[in-house]
Amino acid sequence: MVYTLIKEVRKFVSLYSINNNRSQTVILHKRMATNGTNNDTDPAPKLSQEALDKKERKELEKQAKMEKFLKKQQAQTSGKPKTMKTKEAEITEYKWNHLPGQKKDTMRELPSTYQPRYVEAAWYEWWEKQGFFTPEYGRTADTPNPKGTFMICIPPPNVTGSLHLGHALTQSVEDAVVRWQRSRGKTTLWNPGCDHAGIATQVVVEKKLMREKKLTRHDIGREDFVKQVWSWKEEKEGRIYEQIKRLGASCDWDRAFFTMEPKLYTAVTEAFVRLHRDGLIYRANRLVNWSCELRSAISDIEVNKKELTGRTLLNVPNYPHPVLFGVLVSFAYPIIGGGEIVVATTRPETMLGDTAIAVNPKDPRYTQLVGKLCQHPFLPRQLPIIADESVNIEFGTGAVKITPAHDHNDYEIGNRHKLEFVEVIDQYGIMKETCGPQFANEKRFDCRRIVIAALKEKGLYKDTLEHPMVVPVCSRSKDIIEPLLKPQWYLNCDDMSKQAIEVVKDGRMKIVPSSHEKVWYSWLENCRQWCISRQLWWGHRIPAYSVSIEGQGALSDQEKNEYWVSGRNEEEARDFAVERFKVPADKITLTQDDDVLDTWFSSGLLPMSIFGWPNIEQNSDYKQFFPGSLLETGHDILFFWVARMVMFSLKLTGQIPFKEVYLHAMVRDAHGRKMSKSLGNVIDPMDVMAGITLAVSCRNYEINIINLPT
Numbered sequence: 001m002v003y004t005l006i007k008e009v010r011k012f013v014s015l016y017s018i019n020n021n022r023s024q025t026v027i028l029h030k031r032m033a034t035n036g037t038n039n040d041t042d043p044a045p046k047l048s049q050e051a052l053d054k055k056e057r058k059e060l061e062k063q064a065k066m067e068k069f070l071k072k073q074q075a076q077t078s079g080k081p082k083t084m085k086t087k088e089a090e091i092t093e094y095k096w097n098h099l100p101g102q103k104k105d106t107m108r109e110l111p112s113t114y115q116p117r118y119v120e121a122a123w124y125e126w127w128e129k130q131g132f133f134t135p136e137y138g139r140t141a142d143t144p145n146p147k148g149t150f151m152i153c154i155p156p157p158n159v160t161g162s163l164h165l166g167h168a169l170t171q172s173v174e175d176a177v178v179r180w181q182r183s184r185g186k187t188t189l190w191n192p193g194c195d196h197a198g199i200a201t202q203v204v205v206e207k208k209l210m211r212e213k214k215l216t217r218h219d220i221g222r223e224d225f226v227k228q229v230w231s232w233k234e235e236k237e238g239r240i241y242e243q244i245k246r247l248g249a250s251c252d253w254d255r256a257f258f259t260m261e262p263k264l265y266t267a268v269t270e271a272f273v274r275l276h277r278d279g280l281i282y283r284a285n286r287l288v289n290w291s292c293e294l295r296s297a298i299s300d301i302e303v304n305k306k307e308l309t310g311r312t313l314l315n316v317p318n319y320p321h322p323v324l325f326g327v328l329v330s331f332a333y334p335i336i337g338g339g340e341i342v343v344a345t346t347r348p349e350t351m352l353g354d355t356a357i358a359v360n361p362k363d364p365r366y367t368q369l370v371g372k373l374c375q376h377p378f379l380p381r382q383l384p385i386i387a388d389e390s391v392n393i394e395f396g397t398g399a400v401k402i403t404p405a406h407d408h409n410d411y412e413i414g415n416r417h418k419l420e421f422v423e424v425i426d427q428y429g430i431m432k433e434t435c436g437p438q439f440a441n442e443k444r445f446d447c448r449r450i451v452i453a454a455l456k457e458k459g460l461y462k463d464t465l466e467h468p469m470v471v472p473v474c475s476r477s478k479d480i481i482e483p484l485l486k487p488q489w490y491l492n493c494d495d496m497s498k499q500a501i502e503v504v505k506d507g508r509m510k511i512v513p514s515s516h517e518k519v520w521y522s523w524l525e526n527c528r529q530w531c532i533s534r535q536l537w538w539g540h541r542i543p544a545y546s547v548s549i550e551g552q553g554a555l556s557d558q559e560k561n562e563y564w565v566s567g568r569n570e571e572e573a574r575d576f577a578v579e580r581f582k583v584p585a586d587k588i589t590l591t592q593d594d595d596v597l598d599t600w601f602s603s604g605l606l607p608m609s610i611f612g613w614p615n616i617e618q619n620s621d622y623k624q625f626f627p628g629s630l631l632e633t634g635h636d637i638l639f640f641w642v643a644r645m646v647m648f649s650l651k652l653t654g655q656i657p658f659k660e661v662y663l664h665a666m667v668r669d670a671h672g673r674k675m676s677k678s679l680g681n682v683i684d685p686m687d688v689m690a691g692i693t694l695a696v697s698c699r700n701y702e703i704n705i706i707n708l709p710t
Helices: 002-015 022-034 049-077 116-120 123-130 165-183 198-213 222-246 262-277 348-353 408-416 444-457 494-505 514-525 557-562 570-581 599-603 620-625 635-653 685-690 694-706
Strands: 149-153 187-191 281-291 303-308 312-314 323-325 327-334 340-345 356-359 373-375 382-387 399-402 461-466 469-474 482-491 510-512 544-549 564-566 588-592 628-634 658-664
Touching: 123 222, 149 165, 149 620, 165 187, 165 628, 165 658, 165 685, 187 620, 198 222, 222 685, 262 281, 262 564, 262 599, 262 635, 281 408, 281 469, 281 557, 327 348, 327 373, 340 348, 340 399, 348 444, 356 408, 399 408, 444 461, 482 557, 494 514, 494 635, 510 514, 514 635, 544 570, 564 570, 570 588, 599 635, 628 635, 635 658
Parallel strands: 149 187, 149 628, 356 382, 510 658, 628 658
Antiparallel strands: 281 482, 303 469, 312 323, 327 340, 327 461, 356 399, 373 382, 544 564, 544 588
């Protein structure tokens, strides 16, 4: 049908071909005018030449439109896809002969369209060379400025890799504030720097070493491994600073710091020695969050709480098959003298370390059983039935097994009731000899199955039910956290946390938005003892020394914790040991602790450490820029970093570290998770500015997954 229509239209058009001249058209019109119908004797009115010309133009326009229409119809009906020519985007860059730091030649020919790379090129190096970002620009540092001083310290990014959009948000907010304060005429300092990020960086370098050389850090030794990490730091720090500069951040790069440089190392050592000799830092055997994969204690912030609604299989490092979680196993303990008591647990393997069974004193089901003894089914150990108000009557059967050496709640109950602490899992996640020959040397989650099978053989197993639970997972290694008793260094934060609360309540330090004050008070009012030691090689080695005295007998674990001294160097520590233990120096052998300090310990000393504390008399920056004006960061580290800076500063200097804290929102992914290199959901701000193809983006994602600190 369409084809027939096209033929008829073509016939019509041919009558009025564009090649017909005016005379032919006039003749046609004359013929139409003189040839009337049967009785139509009146001749048609003659048209003027002007009217004929106008009509002719209209006919020509119609013909042209029709030809255009026909061509379009033919293209659509031919079945050939319409091809569009795409013009490749031209990237124009500033490529003239230009020396670094030289002012940009703005008289050169400009690109035809706006090109950010061209426009932004060369300016930052010139700004930096001119010293525009230094507080000394336009005045001497020691000259008082009547308009005031503004100082802010960058939240130091970790040297584990490059920055992501979360960092870009921080830099953007801070740069806006800094430039505004500078425009107001204030002496302004924005101090950049990087954090050594103990666990995260060590894990990344260990994975790189294994991937490239099939070696572990133990194969090459501590000294060579630390050299490898320093090489990594030099590479990644340069990349991070390049990104910050590309963002246009107006930092004073002459004052850039690294948390393990000598100046900051001195501050860390000084803080530890002072706090240790004041009795606030002490050594004790306590339960810690232990990663069997990392073989180190980790902080609360490095523990992810994975919520399970029920039966769930989870992958665990060094296990070929997923491990079952989210179930509650019930079994019975035989009561000496007759009867049994049923307990429920999510961790059956820890029953080998049970030393008691606890019930709530208000639970009438068990009142008559309190004080009786149970026999452990696999070990020659008797377990008392005790009453403790912390027991939840609604949990399981209302009777709970107590494993003081492997559970935080049980640890507290064990201390209250003076129970025996039996360790059954070692630092590698292997069952110890204390479990008995049937279970010793088994991996902890393999032992779980073996224990359940053994309970079934003895007729003590009851059932397994689905149970919602929270599983603690190491954010670095994805290992399941194992609470272990380990001798560690702790910082008593009780008095310091009270001071940190007071400075916000009395208005000396302001938190914006003020809604975060409730979180501030809640955390600090419930502040626990801070475990500050880590079993790593990368970080600030603890300036503490164990003391061995010639002729001294064997010491208990508790006594060993008392034979430690600290010092700014080994000579000072020896002198202190001589004075404390009243023995000659030649009778003393000192051994420095192999552990390092928690990364938050060194970052908590900012900003005073970057200005030369404790040697403040030799550093004019300390007098001019400390305390700082503002701290700007994400609200997720309000306690882990901000609160600790406030506590340290008040304790060691008597001053608040900054007058105001501004907390910005978090950049999150589609699942509501914040951007994190360990999650692999990061976006490089350089890719946002310069653009990136999907193929390259996917390849970078795969590389990042390989290099994750997990």
